[in-house]
Amino acid sequence: MTRIRRLPDHLVNKIAAGEVVERPASAAKELVENALDAGATSITVDLRDGGSALVRVSDDGAGMSAEELPLALERHATSKLPTDADLDAIATLGFRGEALAAIAAVSRFTVTSRARGAETGLRLAGEGGAIVQRLVVPVEAGTTVEVRDLFFNTPARLKFLKTSATELGATLRAVTQLSLAHCAVQFRVAHNGRASLTAPAAKDVRERAAAVWSWPIAQRLVRVDRSEHGIRVHGFASAPDLTRGGRDDVVVIVNGRPVRDPALLQATLAAYRPLLSRDRFPLVVVSIDMPAADVDANVHPTKAWVRFRHPRLVQEMLVAALREALRAPDVVPAMGAMPSATWSGGSTAPTIGTPSAADQHALFAETPAPYAPGVFGRVLGQVQDTFIVATTDEEVFFLDQHVVHERVLFERLEAEVAAGAPPSQALLFPETVDLPPAARALLERWRPMLERLGFAFEPRPGGALVVSAVPAMLKGDEPRRLLEAAVDELGGPKTDAPAMERALAFVACRGAIKANTPLAREEMERLVADLGRTGTPYFCPHGRPIVSRVSMQDIRRELKRTW
Numbered sequence: 400m401t402r403i404r405r406l407p408d409h410l411v412n413k414i415a416a417g418e419v420v421e422r423p424a425s426a427a428k429e430l431v432e433n434a435l436d437a438g439a440t441s442i443t444v445d446l447r448d449g450g451s452a453l454v455r456v457s458d459d460g461a462g463m464s465a466e467e468l469p470l471a472l473e474r475h476a477t478s479k480l481p482t483d484a485d486l487d488a489i490a491t492l493g494f495r496g497e498a499l500a501a502i503a504a505v506s507r508f509t510v511t512s513r514a515r516g517a518e519t520g521l522r523l524a525g526e527g528g529a530i531v532q533r534l535v536v537p538v539e540a541g542t543t544v545e546v547r548d549l550f551f552n553t554p555a556r557l558k559f560l561k562t563s564a565t566e567l568g569a570t571l572r573a574v575t576q577l578s579l580a581h582c583a584v585q586f587r588v589a590h591n592g593r594a595s596l597t598a599p600a601a602k603d604v605r606e607r608a609a610a611v612w613s614w615p616i617a618q619r620l621v622r623v624d625r626s627e628h629g630i631r632v633h634g635f636a637s638a639p640d641l642t643r644g645g646r647d648d649v650v651v652i653v654n655g656r657p658v659r660d661p662a663l664l665q666a667t668l669a670a671y672r673p674l675l676s677r678d679r680f681p682l683v684v685v686s687i688d689m690p691a692a693d694v695d696a697n698v699h700p701t702k703a704w705v706r707f708r709h710p711r712l713v714q715e716m717l718v719a720a721l722r723e724a725l726r727a728p729d730v731v732p733a734m735g736a737m738p739s740a741t742w743s744g745g746s747t748a749p750t751i752g753t754p755s756a757a758d759q760h761a762l763f764a765e766t767p768a769p770y771a772p773g774v775f776g777r778v779l780g781q782v783q784d785t786f787i788v789a790t791t792d793e794e795v796f797f798l799d800q801h802v803v804h805e806r807v808l809f810e811r812l813e814a815e816v817a818a819g820a821p822p823s824q825a826l827l828f829p830e831t832v833d834l835p836p837a838a839r840a841l842l843e844r845w846r847p848m849l850e851r852l853g854f855a856f857e858p859r860p861g862g863a864l865v866v867s868a869v870p871a872m873l874k875g876d877e878p879r880r881l882l883e884a885a886v887d888e889l890g891g892p893k894t895d896a897p898a899m900e901r902a903l904a905f906v907a908c909r910g911a912i913k914a915n916t917p918l919a920r921e922e923m924e925r926l927v928a929d930l931g932r933t934g935t936p937y938f939c940p941h942g943r944p945i946v947s948r949v950s951m952q953d954i955r956r957e958l959k960r961t962w
């Protein structure tokens with residue numbers, strides 16, 4: 400039997416390093432975090448071969464004295480927890496006193512530092528955790544850590560490194576996230592001598608987002624800012640028509656630390672949920688600021704995960720803050736040019752609709768709520784029997800009446816389905832509908848969803864279907880045409896939307912008032928007021944804008960008015 404033995408330090412360090420340093424990106428992240436903790440105003444990262452050949456991070460922070468420097472490379476040596484109690488309210492990015500030791504244990508390293516106020520700097524160099532060189536050097540105040548040949552002495556780890564492009568991507572993501580969390584600090588990242596990220600000191604997150612995501616994108620971000628229960632959620636989020644195919648640009652920062660928190664990611668997506676299809680993701684950078692004692696970063700060696708004292712509250716705050724931001728009018732893209740439309744505005748608005756048309760739409764079937772001017776202000780009239788025009792003091796809105804009504808009906812149905820069943824209209828004379836076998840099979844598959852929405856149909860021997868009820872919202876529609884349309888719609892190209900949502904969208908679209916339908920003023924007012932009360936008045940369930948707006952400011956500018 401083998402004897403138990405105490406592992407030598409160099410082996411302990413190597414093992415521990417495995418937890419902290421998974422890949423070049425983790426080394427870069429740790430070094431940049433150290434620079435930020437040191438109060439740097441400028442941080443430069445140089446990479447070679449995706450970081451596996453070289454990660455070098457230089458900063459102009461506080462630096463380390465000649466006495467401190469060797470200590471920094473030891474395990475469990477940190478300047479960041481002066482008292483035991485500090486662990487309960489961590490205010491720095493680092494606190495474990497482990498990163499430098501871990502990185503040094505699995506690389507050929509050089510650490511050069513000069514403390515502010517010191518005459519000269521000191522350089523320590525070595526490999527595999529052992530210092531082999533000590534040099535006094537004339538350098539600027541600040542610190543440079545060079546990490547070469549990461550994992551040169553841990554071949555198993557080395558094997559797991561991906562291509563240089565993949566590692567570079569991971570490193571850029573890590574540094575980008577930190578740069579979004581600390582926008583007053585200048586960041587420069589170069590790969591094989593070429594600049595890959597240049598972010599000058601920024602005055603706010605939007606400016607920083609412009610450096611990392613481009614200016615046109617930054618301009619389309621809406622501000623998020625909500626404080627409650629001692630928690631502040633602030634930052635920027637993309638309008639739902641600005642999306643990505645992946646979730647890399649959802650950045651959640653907790654007390655200055657970008658975190659990986661599946662629940663917060665889910666919360667973010669939930670806030671966008673009705674607006675985005677499953678395969679699209681928003682661009683979001685939100686900081687959640689809260690008392691340090693309410694969040695524990697000491698959960699995982701990489702410090703990327705945190706634990707909250709009140710996780711639900713934090714998730715709800717995030718959803719509320721994002722929803723609020725997505726309801727703000729600046730979510731709507733402003734139109735560049737003046738609209739050239741023929742008006743039927745003001746008192747000349749045509750009066751409406753034949754009674755039969757009125758029967759068709761749930762809109763008209765209900766007692767109108769008293770109209771209160773909401774987000775879209777006053778209704779002016781209708782253009783081309785298709786667009787409703789409304790205005791506030793600051794903006795003129797063009798609303799697509801069909802899409803508006805669809806949005807309203809969709810949310811109403813959704814609420815009704817959640818509450819039980821939406822009103823269903825039994826047919827006085829059940830209707831027999833002949834459908835091809837494929838169509839019958841399709842309806843059979845969708846039956847649970849369709850029944851929850853108020854349909855009732857039964858197959859008859861011989862292949863026909865007998866329809867005995869339809870959603871009240873669609874009672875004006877001919878049952879046969881309705882089923883045919885359902886087959887067309889639900890049998891169409893698959894989207895990622897959940898089945899119930901697709902069925903809902905079908906009914907909402909079918910029930911909604913069509914384009915080229917003249918509306919009375921009260922009907923328009925009702926529609927616009929209803930839209931203003933929906934959860935997401937600016938976009939349809941698929942992220943298409945419902946509203947287009949022209950700002951009066953632009954009009955004044957264009958017409959050279961000075962008031």
Ligand SMILES: Nc1ncnc2c1ncn2[C@@H]1O[C@H](COP(=O)(O)OP(=O)(O)OP(=O)(O)O)[C@@H](O)[C@H]1O
Binds near residue numbers: 460472492496498499
């Ligand atoms: N760029 C730097 N500028 C100034 N001091 C630094 C720098 N990097 C490291 N140090 C000093 O070295 C110490 C050890 O760094 P190290 O990253 O190993 O641990 P830490 O940051 O304290 O904790 P963690 O392991 O969680 O990162 C730090 O506490 C800090 O005092």
Ligand SMILES: [Mg+2]
Binds near residue numbers: 429432492493494498
């Ligand atoms: Mg550190």
